[in-house]
Each structure stands twice: as structure tokens, then as C-alpha cells.
Amino acid sequence: MWPEALRTGDWYVNIPATALAFIALALLVLRLRREQRAHVLRVTAFFAVSILAAFVDGISEALGYSRVAVYAREVAVVIAGISIIIISGSVIFRIILPTFRLMPPRILQDVLIAISLIIFGLVRLGNKGIDPANIFTTSALITAVIALSLQDTLGNILGGLALQLDRSVQVGDWVHIDDVEGQVVEIGWRQTSIETNNWETIVVPNSVLVKHRFLVLGRRTGQPLQHRRWIPFYVDSVHAPDVVIEAVQSSLRYMDLPAVSKTPPPQCFLLQLAESPARYAVSYWLTDLTQMNPTDSSIRVQAFLALKRTGIPIAVPGRNVFLTEDTSERREMRKEQELAQRMMALRAVDLFRGFSADELQQLAERLKPAPYVAGDFLVRQGTPGSRLYIIVEGRADVLVESVQTERAKVAELGPGDFFGEMALMTGEVRSASVIARTNLLVYRLDKESFRDLLASRTDVAEQISTLLASRRAELDAVRENLDAEALAARAAATRRDIRQKIWQLFGLED
Secondary structure, eight states, rough: OOOHHHHTOGGGGGGHHHHHHHHHHHHHHHHHHHHGGHHHHHHHHHHHHHHHHHHHHHHHHTTTOOOHHHHHHHHHHHHHHHHHEEEEEEHHIIHHHHHHHHOOHHHHHHHHHHHHHHHHHHHHHHHHHHHHHHHHHHHHHHHHHHHTTTTTHHHHHHHHHHHHHHOOSOTOOOOEEEEEEEEEEEEOSSEEEEEETTSSSEEEEEHHHSSOOEEEEEOOOSSSOOEEEEEEEEOOOOOHHHHHHHHHHHHHHHHOTBBBBBSOOEEEEEEEEOSSSSEEEEEEEEEGGGGHHHHHHHHHHHHHHHHHHHEEEEBOOOOOOOEEEEEEEHHHHHHHHHHHHHHHHHTGGGTTOOOHHHHHHHHHTTTTEEEEEETTTOTTOOOOOOOOEEEEEEEEEEOHHHSSOOOOEEEEEETEEEEEEHHHOOOBOOEEEEEEEEEEEEEEEHHHHHHHHHHHOOOHHHHHHHHHHHHHHHHHHHTTOOOOHHHHHHHHHHHHHHHHHHHHHHOOOO
8 A cells, every 4th residue: 555655646545654754854853953943843834734634634535525535635645745855855955965074055955855846746747647748838938928027036046056056155255245345144046145244234136246246355275264454554754664664563563463363474564655645554364354343443553552652653644734833832831741750750760769850850851652552562571672661551461481381470560660670771681571451651761861871870880780689589589489598699699790781781881
């Protein structure tokens, strides 16, 4: 009975076997592909209609309603066949093929399932004595009319099929089409949906993608996803290009942003050298295209602060000139306020406590303000240095690393704190790294600004060597767990060594 039922398509004859086969396939999909739960439930509900129709067939046949039984029987067979084909497609395309690393495009899957349904329909028509060729012949004119009226829709459908087959664009790709830039989230039969960083979904007809050129961002064969970004800026032509480029690149070199690739590293280029201003740009590689705007902003801030620390202002190209009256009284007032703030910062530094007001003013005039943003490295352990830093606003962390241990935080600095005195006075490499925890404003004092004053006050060199030796010995005591006697001996030996280095660095006569 069952083989005959398979041949004729009358599956209702063995309802338990048909239901058991469907349930087994449905449970397999639910077990291995839980994300298909809603789809399986819909197909199961559809299959339940065939079971109901089979019972209606049996009851109608028993009551003598043969015509009703025939219709119910056909409904049961057709719905059961459709359900089995659909759930079998889920097993093949969601379980079997992915096991062998094969995943046909979604549209191709739909086409194959549709062809299977059409074949099933033709078989049913043949079993009922209907010649499918007659149907196609009589409906040829109707088909032509429908095709002409739906040519745009058919063009989109065929375009979507082509996109899926040649994989020129895939779900997850970032694309640029005209003025639209975003990530492809779906390639459907009629359209491709693109989500932008502005939380917008752009719907592009598939025929547009097939007929026109578009860019796939960040995709290169055998390479990780990363997209090159250009951040332009302008600087007055009076500033030497090599100084501008070095200032920006030295800051970007130590930048640590999660969405910026380390390879290739960010670079600064001179794009156009006109009379004024000159056009530059920072080039970097973005690894997370959802972070375009925040990362661009961070790069701009880095370039701006790097130039500001070097004393190079950003230029704004334009044709209008705006004049603001700036009297000598205003300039003098600002200068006095700034000088008073710098002298207050110097008085907080142990190195300068023995200095007179005139000497402090002389140093204050040579201090240079330098802004940093959170995450910036002010100094790096193991690199040479010749500057003293005084924190005016914000906070910074002091980090030390060694061969035995990873980088560890050993101190936190705030307004009034200073560092870099050892590098300033002896020229030694940095013994620790200092990174900005928040946005920072610091004053910097370099060796050249300190040389003249130190030459006229050799006694200051003695005081400074004693102070620096004490601070270094205390740091060694923490690292090496020294007792008080060993600490005193280490301080005395260190003082002699530091004194000699100061004399040599600044060219002082003993």
C-alpha cells in the first residue's frame, strides 16, 4: 500500500508514517538550528492542516460525502507535500551543506525549493490526468503580458540572484553607493538593505547594484577588514613641512585607539603646497567601520594637540579676514596672569624651592604649555628625554614594566605634580611611562631653557643632585626591598653619580 501511495502521491493512506517523517525532520532542525524555531513552527502549523484534511476525508467517506472526501484528500496530499519539501530544504541548506562548508546563496536556496515545489505540482497534475503542456500553451499570452508589466520587478529579482551567485557583494560588507555608505544587512529578491552609521536603513533596488558601479569598503583578498581614512588639515606655509609632519607622526606613533590598525601605521602627508595655507592629511586604517566618526574625531584631536604642543597653529582656508581689536593693555594683562600661573606651578616643584623670584620668573618665561588628551603618552619608559613636565590640569598614571613583570601602575599624578626631572638634569632615559588618564594641560621645561640659570648657580646643581639621589634611592628601595642602612648607602653613591652627570650634561666646571 505505501509504495503505491508514493507513486500516486496519495500520502494520506499512511498518515502516521508521513507525520512521523515530518516530525523527525522538524525536531532535527530545532535541535541543531535553534534560530530556525519560528520558521519550523510555521511549517508545522501548515502541515497540521494536512492532518486535519485527512481526517475530514475519512469522516466524509464514512458518511457518504464522496465529493467532499475527494477535495479533502487532495488538500491533504498537496499541503503535506509542500510541508515535507520545505522542511527538507531546511535540513539540506541549514544542516547538511554547512557541515561540508557549503552554503549556497539565500536566493539560490529559494529558487531550488521553488523548483521542487513546481515539480511536485506537475507530478500531481499528471496523476490527475491533466497535461501540464496544455496549461503552458494556453497561458503563454498571459505570461507574456505579466512579464512586460512586471519587467522592473523581474529585473530586481534577477539582479538579486546575480548578486548572490557571483558574490560581488555579501551580507556584512560595507559599501559606498553614490552618497550612501553603510553595511549590507540583507540581499532580498527585490532589494538590498543597507544600514548606515546614522541608524538609517537604505533600500537599494537590486537592478541598481547590477547596472551601476559601487565600492566595497575594506575588502581585500586574503587581508583583514580595514578601510583607509584621510583626515585633512591646513597649516600656514611659513612652517617647514618636515617639522609639521614629524610633530603629527610622532604623536600618532604612540596612539592607542582600538579601531586603528597598527599595520600600516598612521602617517602624515603633505598633499598640496600653495602660497598659504599648505594642505596636509593624516592617513590611517580603520578596522571597525561602525566607528568612523568617533575615530576620525580622535585623530583630528591628536593632530591638533600635536601641532599646538609644537607651537604650530592650524590654519583655516578662507577669503574673509576678521579683525578683533587687541590693545596693549589686554596683552599685558594676559601675559601677567599667565606668568603668575607659571611661577605658582614652579614653586610646587622641589627642584626650584631655593630659587629667588627673579630666577623663577626667568624660568617661568621659558615654560611651554602643552595639552594632551586621555590616553596620550607623555613619556615612554626606555626612551631618551630632556624635559621636565609640570601638571596644571588633569591626572596621569605612572607605569613601570620589566622583563619579569608586565606594565603596572605605580603612581598617579595630579595638578602640582611633576616628573621628568632626572631626564632634564642627567639626560638619562625615562625610567617609567606616563600616560594621561584625563585630558591634561602641562608645562614643559627643556634643558636649553635651564642651562643659563644653572651655570650662574652651581650651588643649585648640588641641591638638585642630592634631591634626585634621594628620590631614586627611595624608588630602588621599593623595587629591591632595601633596609634603611642600604638605602642611605645607595643614596650617597647615587648622589655622586648624578652630580657628575649634571656637570657633564650642562658643561659646568667643577
